[in-house]
Amino acid sequence: MSDQIQRFMFDHTNVRGEIVTLAAAYHEVLDRHAYPPAVNELLGELLAAVALLTDTVKLDGTLSIEVRGKGVLSLLMAESNPGGELRAIARIGEEAALPNEYASFRELVGEGQIVITLDPREGNRYQGIVALDQDSLSGCLEAYFSQSEQLPTRLWLAANGERAGGLLLQRLPEASQNQDVDAWDRSVQLADTIKTDELLGLEQREVLYRLYHEETVRVFEPKALRFGCTCSRERMSYALHSLGKEELQDILREQGSIETQCHFCHTKYHYTAADIETLLDDPESPSPTIH
Incomplete structure (x- = not known):
């Protein structure tokens, strides 16, 4: 499976989604550093998340997510640009004890905030801030969408040090009276059944088929992703x-x-x-x- 993100929609509904899979780009990030396993996994989730958010907001520019914590991890950052290039980094406090491989999101970051920056090629830079008051990265990002975008959004993120993946569902404003009004709840309930090994180990179309084989899903052409640094x-x-x-x-x-x-x-x-x-x-x- 190549590194890619794929958009999909449910016909006759106001529900859309994105699914992302990362391997080579994820390895490029990890090979440049020596982070503990728990940090590697969280970094993979963040890479998947920044790819999902960039494609979801349709930004012609750079999008970055910074997790600024007061725990073992003082900073976790990932960035995406319009060319499908991703990069990420983690910073562990100098006096912090290294986390064990089972450390949770809350144990790693503690209190703090997530800063999401949208930097378009044209127009004004925008920053959204949300508190680290959820027990997972996906939960914090869902809160961001609820506060800033005001669109119901759900995320499922996973990483294991080898592969990273994510699934995003979003409910758009009502567009017609003929839409399936139960589609949002049904699509979320089905996505909640996804297992980590499915999200990380299966082709994207296979994941969508397992979840939504009784739905009419329109799948668009995938977009290639890769590691890339914007330093100069x-x-x-x-x-x-x-x-x-x-x-x-x-x-x-x-x-x-x-x-x-x-x-x-x-x-x-x-x-x-x-x-x-x-x-x-x-x-x-x-x-x-x-x-």
């Missing part, structure tokens, strides 16, 4: 420039040069003293030195 020398240069002239010069006096690294993909960017001088003079023209 330009973005790194802007970040360095924001530190200010004095701090940059202090680092140069101590180290002779500056090397920074993308936390997502581990690409390294090297800056000589001459590079920094050029950057301070003109942050719009970053030099080409890169490792």
Whole structure:
């Protein structure tokens, strides 16, 4: 099974859905870091969730989900862009005890909030914030949709360190009097029967058939997904420039040069003293030195 997301609709209803499966992109994220198993699984759920939300809101831009917790995990972040590229990272508190492989969502993140950022190519940036007051990532994201989008939305997320997957159902505003008024409740009840090994181990059409073989489901062409990082020398240069002239010069006096690294993909960017001088003079023209 390839990494992909697939949209589907129930005919003569106001219910739509998305189903996503990730393997290679998920491995690309995990191979760059050494997280405990419980964190790997939660990171997989977040990758599936960011793919589902990006396709659901039909955003022509970047969507990110940040889980900012006060528990063992201080930050969990995933990002998706219009090209179907995904990236993610986790940050474990320096003094925190590493979680065991059975640690729950609540044990990992504690109290805190989820920040969902929609950054379109054109138009204004939007942020929605929801509290971490549910016992699962899917529950917190459902609360976000209830508060911000005001559309009934349900999510089922799963990951096992090898594969990640997710299913989303959403009820749209009523469109006609001839629609099946019981379709939403029925589709949710059927989705509640899905097992983790089905969501992670079966082809997407097979999952939909097992759940909804008595329904009329219209399945659209899948969209390919992959790992991809949006870091660049330009973005790194802007970040360095924001530190200010004095701090940059202090680092140069101590180290002779500056090397920074993308936390997502581990690409390294090297800056000589001459590079920094050029950057301070003109942050719009970053030099080409890169490792």
